[in-house]
Amino acid sequence: MRNTRLLLTTLVSIASCQASSPTATTGTTTGGTTGTNTGTTPTGGSVDASAIYAAFGGSGVVTRNGATVVVTSTNIPDHKSPYFQPTDARYEAYNGTNTRFVLNPNRIADQLLVYRITSTPAVAASVSATPLGPIGVTVNGVAIFNQYAGPNQPLTNEIDSFDQYGGHPQQTGQYHYHVEPLWITAKVGKGGLIGVLLDGFPVYGPLENGKTLVSSDLDALHGHTSATAQFPNGIYHYHVTADSPYINGTGFKGTPGTVGR
Ligand SMILES: [Zn+2]
Ligand SMILES: [Zn+2]
Secondary structure, eight states: OHHHHHHHHHHHHHHTTTTOOTTOSSSOOOSOOOOBOOOOOTTSSOOOOGGGGGGOOTTEEEEEETTEEEEEEOOOOSSOBTTSOTTSTTBOOOOSSOTTOOOOSOOOOOOOEEEEEESSOOEEEEEEOOOSSOSEEETTSOEEOOSEEETTEESTTTGGGOOTTSEEEOTTSOEEESSOOHHHHHHHOTTSEEEEETTSOEEEOSEETTEEOOGGGSOTTSEEEEOOSSOTTOEEEEEOOSSTTTTOOSSEEEOOOEEEO
8 A cells, every 4th residue: 555655646747847947927826816906015016126136046046137037047046955866965864853854856957057047126017827847046046836736626635745944846957946945044044035036026934023924914816015134114025924824825916027948
């Protein structure tokens, strides 16, 4: 029976993340709803969010083209993982807390991902659903994926393949986080800036003003507007939580940029 379960788990892992595409910022949606947006930024318009990118390093290189920030990344995490080849110095056997951990068959491979994101995000008139594949990028240059393993498929089976830092690679070796990137929050703190979504709004860890947030503290898109360390005058921002949908909810608050090669 145990072998059967392992085989089934492996098959699920192989099938997961298949629809992700580095060029898909439109097209396939993932079950997120769309609708009219509510709320505005504190200024009633766009906010200069350039301060986000001071935190970037790792495999992500930031350049600017007018109001567009261009993050070019090889997408290699700056931490070890059981998803590097065992002969690689960056390999580290799984040492996390999930007793059901199962290594998926994919291994981390270099990517060339080019994110084009506005440096002046604004609340869009309507919510756009997030695509499969990258929906944002972390301060260490790694892709952020949404809360789905495939079209309308919850992450249930994928979660057991997340490594000790919360990520895993999909079938082309593209490493990504669907949940809190534990390496980053260990470095910047549980309330620190961990990345940005394609709409230009920042993503923070789960802790704010001494409270560990849960999804019910946030709006349907998994964010809210308040002051943050980088934006003392307030900005709309997303939070990672331990409960689903983890990073983003039913879509982008702003207008998403693009990610391609
Ligand atoms: Zn995944
Ligand atoms: Zn907040």
